[in-house]
Amino acid sequence: MGRITIIDLFSGAGGFSLGFRKAGFIIRLAVDINHAAARTYSLNFPHTIVVEDDIRNLTGKDIRYLVGDDIQIVIGSPPCEPYTGANPLRMREPLDRLYLDERGELTLEYIRMVGELSPKIFVMENVPSIANTESLREAIKLEFRRVGYEKIFFNYLKAEDYGNPSKRTRVFISNIPLNPPKLKRRTTVWDAINDLSDPKMVNAIPNHEIQEVNERKMKDLAKTEIDDYITMFRGSSGRNIPLYIRLNPNKLAPTVLGNSKFIHPYESRFLTVREQARLMSYPDFHVFLGNKDEQYNQVGEAVPVALSTAIARQIMSEYYA
Template sequence: MGKLTVVDLFSGAGGFSLGFRKAGFEIKVAIDINHSAARTYSANFPNTIVIEDDIRSISGDDIIHLVGGEVDIVIGSPPCEPYTGANPLRMKEPLDRLYLDEKGELTLEYIRLVGELSPKIFVMENVPSITNTESLKDAIRLEFRRVGYEKIFFNYLKAEDYGNPSRRIRVFISNIPLDPPKSSRYVMVWDAIKDLSDPKTYNEVPNHEVQEVNERKLKEIAKTEIDDYLTMFRGSSGRNIPLYIRLNPNKLAPTVMGNSRFIHPYENRFLTVREQARLMSYPDFHVFLGSRDDQFNQVGEAVPVALSTAIARQIMSEYYARDIRSVA
């Protein structure tokens, strides 16, 4: 019997896929509309077919043809912007975020493809606020029921519990319960980045270049103490969210987002893309392509690799231990 096959929808830079590859799955097809993310994915998964296209124009038959047979697992992370409280333009009515928001409707496209592919297992990642009302949870259950999946589980997992150096709670919506074994200890900021050489000197670590800033910004950074921040932005609920935090070396980092820029604990500079990727437990061999902003966005929008690996290992260990093939 060959390796279990995986299709990754809204694959981004590959954080979700990387955990499944580490656990022994074969990633057959990945789909993302973002050009830089698709380039990054292709560079790091040379044996995977990467489709750079709008998922709405892709059918399950298209994917089955490329895979060359049935798909065992479907994973993926539809856009979270319609649901997150950090989005000041989030629609007021929860169901409108799923059915009327153009990006929110992509969650329905994920569900459509799950129905057309009929995998034994699916896992869809998003922000917890996609389920913050019973009406949204009921709508998601209904949509999966329509495509043939009666049992739906909302698994709320904290990435830091699985060895990720930054805080991140996400919901993983699946047709099996997910509760991977947790790590024995937390990995703090300095644990994650202290061994990286000075990015101003020659080194062979990719994506480890310093972002130059103007003199005014440099002075502001120099005055920023540990756990302090330079500015804030306002989320949808009116809550102020800090930006440009100087990281505490002995704590977990805050949640990494696409617009996150952290200040180094000891040096007067922003973290490099590589240091930020370390906070999402990406290995150094995983290269990010595109502009610097593209690279930071790819890191911030990913499923942390430590968490995706824990999920994948649980699925792998349970797959043959019980009749998991009958859960669809």
Template sequence: MSPVKVIDLFSGAGGFSLGFNREPFEIKLSVDINHAAARTYSINFPNTVVIEDDIRNITGRDIRYLIGGEPDIIIGSPPCEPFTGANPSRRSDPLERLFVDERGQLTLEFIRIVGELKPKIFIMENVPAIANIDVIRSSIEGEFLRIGYPKVYFNILRAEDLGNPSRRTRVFVSNVKLKQQKSARLNTVWNAIGDLADRPNLLPNHEIAEVSEEKIRKFARLDFGDYLSMFKGSSGRNIPLYIRLNPYRLAPTVMGNSRFIHPFENRFLTVREQARLMSYPDDHVFVGNRDEQYNQVGESVPVVFSTTIAREIMGILYG
């Protein structure tokens, strides 16, 4: 069986790639502009060509040269900030989010690369708003039609249904239809991190950050589900920050700015504990300063998503 060549655009720390990091898939190349994320990816995928650059500077010809041919599959996660309601500065005009916002235009760059390389399968991850807002959805469909993909599916999947211990609903825009799978049981925070409580510094990224005595006193007053502060998203919804996690329930959606408080201790979760909430294996190492590490985790595709999708793609290709 010849390898199935995969490239990952906007690869971040590699959560989307991890599901494809097995035979018959071969991850040939990744692209990310963030220095810490590119370093993280390079450490964890030593056999992959890692490009640390703005995707606008990269062409399909460059990629063909670097991987020695055409990719079979393109995956990627363009920035979601232009589209998510959690962004208080999101543009009010939906079309401007895609065509005017510089980060929104990166979705079009993903489509450009797909058009230049014509893979058998592409899968682009983002927030459900790009599927739920008609003018954005129809514009994306039109862009893919223009490059030769007349049928596009907006597959909305929930990570918690796959056993992820935190909530995350995402759309995977693809030229193949993906099914929402179901795990046998619902996971919880304590199932995910309970065994780590007595193992500080024994795993990578599991260093406990010191906090001030004032913060410790504030943490001590919080019950499960309570929070220290909140911010207002663009939709007017108040979004809590610094939540004390309920150990017996799912964690809320992990975001780049998420800093959760341990269920039983008066401290923030370590990066490793937060990575467990996104189903990362313990041998996946994050580099950069602590904030950069947290951001890499929060901006990831949960590994349960990528693992399930890769398995389904294998069935499509070889079933």
């Protein structure tokens, strides 16, 4: 079997790519506009070409010039903010989120690029609400048909079914069915983080430093019980969403969001970036660059590595064995 070339669009810190690399694929090129995320990706994928640019400035011809014509798979995660119910500014009409929202239109840019690159397989990740109305599903199918792909599958997968220690349901829109085998056992918060060294001590684990907080926040942390939270924010539907939750060590963590920080189950502090990355099944050798908020954001916006690995292994076994 030759080198199976993959392109990752909206690559972020590399969680989607990492699963495919673990399964034996070659990630030839990644694109992301965010400077900190592009630096993180470049550090962790030193043999991959990283293009730090707006996808709207790029064409399939540009990418073929950099990596050649044999592009087998295109993966990617266009921004979810236009579609998620957690966004209080989400547009009311579903189709407006795709066609009028400036960030929502980036989904169309992903589809354009797939059409220009004509891969054998594509997999696009997003929040389930990108396809929770018939109008959005039909619009997405229509756009893929326009670029040459007739069969479109909306694959709803839960990261926790594949060993991820935090809950995360996502839809993977692809031209193949995705149904990797599930694991029987769930991984809890404490399973994921209990063996990490004390972050107050000098240690060699990257991104494992305590974030200092002011005295008032320290008091809030100290009085927050397990499964309780410090505050809430209001989503687009008016639903209140908890923020700064003290994790239950014996359960799955809630969904990790870009703006979220969790409180340690037993200590009056936020999880370190490394502990939070463990909740997204990142290995400890994957280093995050940028300031602390950028690092937390990179973790929260990723495809969990356990889930991307399960998807990649299914594709490898069924289409490239």
